[in-house]
Amino acid sequence: MKGKIVPDVMQERGGVPVLMCDPAGPPVATMQDVLDLIAAAFAGAGVVAVPASRLDARFFSLGTRFAGEVMQKFVNYRLRLAIVGDISGHLAAGSALRALVHESNQADQVWFLPDLESLDARLRTAAIS
Template sequence: MPDVIEERAGTKVLVCDPDGPPVATEQDALDLIGAAFLGAEVVAVPASRLDERFFSLDTRFAGEIMQKFVAYRVRLAVIGDISRHTAASGALRALVHETNRAGHVWFLPGLDALDARLRAAT
């Protein structure tokens, strides 16, 4: 399945294919943002597509990627189980907790959870 724009809970979401190319550079994130500009407000990226550096905060990769989404006013939803990463990093656990309290970047277990967040946000 290619990355597709779907309406989910009344919001246009670019749902990224789990088997798509990895998000390993800032340009990869910008490419997703560009694809979202075709009509999506949210990009749902499977956690499996994110380079491992994303989950190691000392690399600053997650911050760079999240900042791109914030700057372009496109919401980012990281979809999938990241428990092995949060178990290994208190800083990542704190980041996930704080971003999930806000409205621009979410870490969610699945698309059903994204739908629930989108319904609650409207």
């Protein structure tokens, strides 16, 4: 189904409304793509869950500053960002990304999670605290 736009959907997960971005959806490669996700989240989501596979490779190369810009946009709009999926290949490339992931996962705004079960567990924990 080449060329088909796959819609992202709103779901309640762990008691929190989450904009679930479809893995088959368009890549997140520009700040306009990020703003489009934020706009879609304003329909009631508190969290945007983006499959790691949808993020442009520049996101994982910290020298481009794309990750920082993306994360700052979500902070500015008071939305949580969950990057869901296997990023081990990117983590193996250098310690800076590992440090970013570690620090982000210690905080409450941006999370790097391996799967949806981890997202659900994190949301349940965040809702309690």
